[in-house]
Amino acid sequence: MRIPISALIGMVFTGAFFLAAIFAPLVAPYGMAEIVGGVWDPASSAHWFGTDAIGRDLLSRMIYGGQTTIFVASAATILSFTLGSVLGFSAAVAGGWVDQGLSRMVDLMMAIPSLILALVILSVLPVTLTVLIVVMGLLDATRVFRLARAVAVDITVMDYVEAARLRGEGWAWIIFREILPNALSPLVAELGLRFIFAVLFISTLSFLGLGVQPPLADWGGIVKENASGLVYGIPAALIPAFAIAALAISVNLVADWVLSRTTSLKGGRG
Amino acid sequence: MSDALLQIRNLRIEATSYPPGEAPRDVVLVDDVSVSVEKGKVLGLIGESGAGKSTIGLSSMAYGRGGVRLTGGTITLNGRDIRLADARALRALRGREVTYVAQSAAAAFNPAIKLMDQVIETCLAHDVMGRAEAEARAVMLFARLGLPEPERFGQRYPHQVSGGQLQRAMTAMALCPKPDLVIFDEPTTALDVTTQIEVLAAIKEAIRDTGVAALYITHDLAVVAQVADDILVLRHGKRIEYGATEQIITAPKEAYTKALVSVRSIEHVEKPDAPAVLEIQSVTARYKGTNFDVLKAITLDLPAGQTLAVVGESGSGKSTLARVITGLLPPAQGRIRFAGRDLAPDLAARTRDDLREVQMIYQMADTAMNPRQTVGTIIGRPLEFYFGLKGEAKRKRIQDLLEQIEMGKGFIDRYPAELSGGQKQRVCIARALAAKPKLIICDEVTSALDPLVADGILKLLLALQAAEGVAYLFITHDLATVRAIADRIAVMYRGEVRRYGTKTDVLTPPFDDYTELLLSSVPEMKMGWLEGVLDSRKMEAAGN
Numbered sequence: 001m002r003i004p005i006s007a008l009i010g011m012v013f014t015g016a017f018f019l020a021a022i023f024a025p026l027v028a029p030y031g032m033a034e035i036v037g038g039v040w041d042p043a044s045s046a047h048w049f050g051t052d053a054i055g056r057d058l059l060s061r062m063i064y065g066g067q068t069t070i071f072v073a074s075a076a077t078i079l080s081f082t083l084g085s086v087l088g089f090s091a092a093v094a095g096g097w098v099d100q101g102l103s104r105m106v107d108l109m110m111a112i113p114s115l116i117l118a119l120v121i122l123s124v125l126p127v128t129l130t131v132l133i134v135v136m137g138l139l140d141a142t143r144v145f146r147l148a149r150a151v152a153v154d155i156t157v158m159d160y161v162e163a164a165r166l167r168g169e170g171w172a173w174i175i176f177r178e179i180l181p182n183a184l185s186p187l188v189a190e191l192g193l194r195f196i197f198a199v200l201f202i203s204t205l206s207f208l209g210l211g212v213q214p215p216l217a218d219w220g221g222i223v224k225e226n227a228s229g230l231v232y233g234i235p236a237a238l239i240p241a242f243a244i245a246a247l248a249i250s251v252n253l254v255a256d257w258v259l260s261r262t263t264s265l266k267g268g269r270g
Numbered sequence: 271m272s273d274a275l276l277q278i279r280n281l282r283i284e285a286t287s288y289p290p291g292e293a294p295r296d297v298v299l300v301d302d303v304s305v306s307v308e309k310g311k312v313l314g315l316i317g318e319s320g321a322g323k324s325t326i327g328l329s330s331m332a333y334g335r336g337g338v339r340l341t342g343g344t345i346t347l348n349g350r351d352i353r354l355a356d357a358r359a360l361r362a363l364r365g366r367e368v369t370y371v372a373q374s375a376a377a378a379f380n381p382a383i384k385l386m387d388q389v390i391e392t393c394l395a396h397d398v399m400g401r402a403e404a405e406a407r408a409v410m411l412f413a414r415l416g417l418p419e420p421e422r423f424g425q426r427y428p429h430q431v432s433g434g435q436l437q438r439a440m441t442a443m444a445l446c447p448k449p450d451l452v453i454f455d456e457p458t459t460a461l462d463v464t465t466q467i468e469v470l471a472a473i474k475e476a477i478r479d480t481g482v483a484a485l486y487i488t489h490d491l492a493v494v495a496q497v498a499d500d501i502l503v504l505r506h507g508k509r510i511e512y513g514a515t516e517q518i519i520t521a522p523k524e525a526y527t528k529a530l531v532s533v534r535s536i537e538h539v540e541k542p543d544a545p546a547v548l549e550i551q552s553v554t555a556r557y558k559g560t561n562f563d564v565l566k567a568i569t570l571d572l573p574a575g576q577t578l579a580v581v582g583e584s585g586s587g588k589s590t591l592a593r594v595i596t597g598l599l600p601p602a603q604g605r606i607r608f609a610g611r612d613l614a615p616d617l618a619a620r621t622r623d624d625l626r627e628v629q630m631i632y633q634m635a636d637t638a639m640n641p642r643q644t645v646g647t648i649i650g651r652p653l654e655f656y657f658g659l660k661g662e663a664k665r666k667r668i669q670d671l672l673e674q675i676e677m678g679k680g681f682i683d684r685y686p687a688e689l690s691g692g693q694k695q696r697v698c699i700a701r702a703l704a705a706k707p708k709l710i711i712c713d714e715v716t717s718a719l720d721p722l723v724a725d726g727i728l729k730l731l732l733a734l735q736a737a738e739g740v741a742y743l744f745i746t747h748d749l750a751t752v753r754a755i756a757d758r759i760a761v762m763y764r765g766e767v768r769r770y771g772t773k774t775d776v777l778t779p780p781f782d783d784y785t786e787l788l789l790s791s792v793p794e795m796k797m798g799w800l801e802g803v804l805d806s807r808k809m810e811a812a813g814n
Contacts, residue, residue, distance in 0.1 A: 159638040163701075165617065166596055167655060168625040181642035 010253025017247050021067040028060040033215045040234045049239055053225050058236055062243060065217035072133055073198035079137030080194060084144025085187060089175045092152035106142045114139045115204065122210040132211060136201055140194055147190055151183040185259060192255025196248045203244055219244055274306035275348065275450055275483050276330055282342030283325055299325050300507040312477060312484045314498030316491055318720035322507040323487045327453045330485060331368040332360055348450065365392040369444035373456040375436035379428040386424025389443040398447045411442040414479060415472040434465035438472050445480055454486045458493060462583040463747060467791045470496060471804055489720060491530050492793035495519050496800040503527050515797060529722055531795060536728060536754040540773045544573035547708050547741050553604035555594050564590045566765045577742040579756035581749065587765040588745045592711045596630060609708055626656045629702035633714035635694035639686040645697050646682040652704040671700040675730060692723035703734065711743045716751055728754050749792045761785050
């Protein structure tokens with residue numbers, strides 16, 4: 001099997017970001033909150049990206065920040081997928097009032113812009129990582145629910161699902177053994193996309209001050225801390241912005257490849 | 271032969287296939303096929319699915335469907351080779367000299383445009399005639415094709431006419447621009463047998479009246495025998511036999527053609543009466559939110575170890591009957607007794623034994639199997655679910671079942687996508703059999719299969735019945751299948767049982783009107799059958 005060059009590039013970059021995040025304490029040259037230089041020192045051999053607004057090493061901040069951002073985004077994505085797809089499949093399989101109830105509730109949630117809803121909830125609750133993950137996961141689950149339900153509705157009308165029902169199978173078998181394997185490829189493609197949106201979402205929240213709280217680093221927070229430097233021509237705030245873009249593109253390259261590979265199983269594009 | 275309208279010589283058609291996980295490779299769809307059609311003649315193309323009949327049909331207007339390439343030979347139409355003609359020349363030719371009638375009229379018409387505008391579209395696009403003249407011609411064709419109210423028929427939308435009428439409207443569309451050649455691609459396959467005969471007669475008459483030449487593509491030799499002058503038998507893209515219809519039907523030379531001619535020759539003698547395994551007692555059913563009874567007081571019974579064939583057209587309620595028996599649609603009235611006990615109306619209230627002893631086989635084996643499960647999982651699940659078999663014991667039983675359906679042990683780890691149509695249906699049979707049922711409901715199990723493959727499935731079902739003593743409720747619209755397999759027959763029409771009894775009783779005159787119509791509409795494999803039936807119907811109408 002040949003991996004296309006675009007997917008390869010995507011995998012290398014995604015892998016590098018995740019490895020750096022996992023082994024942050026080993027990779028980072030300085031501590032996360034350690035003040036090691038002057039305010040906004042330019043890039044040098046000691047500080048590759050320079051230092052930030054209060055003299056911390058920017059590269060180390062970026063690596064630790066990546067850890068937080070990627071962890072929160074991954075956890076929120078896993079939560080939204082588990083919740084969204086199980087509820088979406090259940091709605092499709094059960095039909096009737098269960099489906100109506102869940103779908104209208106999701107419609108209700110989606111009617112309110114998720115950023116505004118998140119800001120309202122987070123301004124009331126104490127902002128910890130767990131709360132952030134749960135709030136983001138729940139809000140994103142509505143979108144996964146929609147997709148999962150739409151895909152599953154097409155599958156539940158298949159004769160093999162009817163055959164399973166006639167056999168007397170329970171919900172768990174029908175959802176996890178009959179529907180899930182056939183719904184996987186659109187969901188996997190969506191997984192990449194939703195992860196990226198989670199990265200953007202947590203970065204936005206942090207930039208607005210309701211996300212990850214200092215002194216913990218995260219990419220949105222680093223943009224916020226160094227944003228005022230842009231006025232003086234100091235590029236520190238652009239580095240995390242660039243990292244977010246690079247991660248988004250590379251994850252998408254991988255997701256694209258996964259999608260085209262899984263659809264070709266059904267005789268789709270090659 | 272030099273004045274032939276269409277002459278195809280040594281045609282070779284290729285396409286690129288993309289097997290998952292492998293490098294793409296070229297496959298030959300049609301190999302070295304030569305035919306010719308003279309003005310006003312009809313050539314029948316016949317073969318099973320994948321034989322290349324539609325591909326050859328479309329090649330006569332130098333068209334290859336999605337990625338199909340015409341790589342060799344010559345296609346001469348009206349004296350010029352069109353295989354390598356440029357797009358502009360082909361555009362002038364298609365819809366002007368050659369037109370096409372597709373299998374599914376419902377999918378071929380634009381639902382948002384009135385029929386008349388679609389029927390005359392090619393005439394106007396090719397400047398064959400003006401709007402007024404084209405509309406007049408369309409009305410004339412509607413009348414000739416026996417459509418109701420020909421003057422106003424064109425003002426309807428596609429959804430406002432029946433399937434048979436839509437198929438005739440498409441024939442009118444194909445004939446409207448006065449083409450030299452019309453390609454009929456399975457025009458009656460999707461229709462009910464009683465509708466098929468009307469459409470077939472209309473098409474035949476229209477061909478004769480307009481003097482157009484035609485390619486008639488079908489998998490049903492009995493149908494093509496009614497319309498074609500010559501027949502080309504195809505298999506795997508190669509020519510098997512080519513000759514006059516008379517010769518192909520009465521004196522086929524090749525073994526494959528002989529098999530096609532003599533298909534459905536299973537002799538099945540009905541079994542003596544036995545105690546009933548299934549009793550349906552005045553069952554009435556309707557779908558939720560409707561006020562129309564799909565089944566009206568149905569009473570039937572099925573003796574243990576025998577076959578009850580339920581025959582009828584689409585919409586007669588045969589499949590609904592299956593849903594009622596399986597518990598997917600609880601009946602509004604009446605009850606169902608099974609093996610001496612009452613079956614709960616609703617699926618959810620049935621015991622595991624109730625579920626196990628009634629199994630179902632579907633029409634489309636493709637959608638009846640989960641594409642992500644192996645044959646082993648598909649057949650193994652009922653064993654695990656009902657009998658708690660695990661590990662080696664389960665695997666052994668799966669292999670026994672594979673033997674029983676005449677497939678090798680090697681299929682156990684294959685996925686459905688790696689099986690042929692007939693093999694898929696066999697696996698579905700094995701899945702039903704794994705539950706050791708007393709009754710298997712077979713819903714049109716052979717209608718999606720090629721005749722020879724269907725024959726194999728019917729023989730297998732009969733053999734399994736003899737070995738396992740299982741009863742079949744066999745739902746079908748095909749009377750030839752009924753003759754081959756049934757012990758009892760129920761003829762259904764609009765939710766009622768019109769005729770019910772043993773096979774001999776049902777198939778022996780005197781008939782009621784509907785059974786008569788149904789029986790006489792089944793194409794027979796002899797020339798002149800169509801005219802014979804139509805004449806006798808006319809005489810009856812005159813006599814009454």
